[in-house]
Amino acid sequence: MIQGANNRPDYERQLRRAGVRITRPRQVIIELLGKMEDHPDAMEIYRRAVAVDPTISLSTVYRTMKLLEGFGAIHRHAFEGGPSRFENASGEHHDHLIDIETGDVIEFKSDRIEQLQDEIARELGYDIVHHRLELYGRRRKVRKGG
Structure with missing residues (x-):
């Protein structure tokens, strides 16, 4: 897991290393993810991102989450009875x-x-x-x- 100076995951660096272009919408999403301390679902991430930049699409959120999950940067949880939720993969086991x-x-x-x-x-x-x-x-x- 690549981490930045503030001990938060450095999602941008991971995506760049994989050759992924960092667009403005993707930048907003990864900044939100780096600050999250809860377990939001994709719709909640989308709502938070759109509040910052109304041009962000739900499909961009889904694609970004899929990429980060593939790198092991985030964990997807499929808790019973609800949509998949996400959390940063860094930190201690819990x-x-x-x-x-x-x-x-x-x-x-x-x-x-x-x-x-x-x-x-x-x-x-x-x-x-x-x-x-x-x-x-x-x-x-x-x-x-x-």
Whole structure:
């Protein structure tokens, strides 16, 4: 993963190295992606990009995301019940809890879960090379009066 001075992914450099022309719409998209801290879908990325430059097309967003995904610069998540969502591929490994009522994606890290996964794989005769954990839930209702 190529990163810039601010420790954010340098998507522009990755695209240029691959011979991809950096147009004004693509520049807007990669700047937005470099700043994102959530897990937007393509329509949300499009909405954010159009707010900056109304000439950007949804197809440009899709093509740019596909290119970056192919380089391993972003991760595509196909969380159940919704469109594919994206996140920067840089950073530490983490897992996701998806709120099934709001669609919110909460990132979390658990050393206990990581250790348990390693133990299970080892017991079955495997080394984990990649994994992704997604939990789906709804917020607990707090009862008044005990």
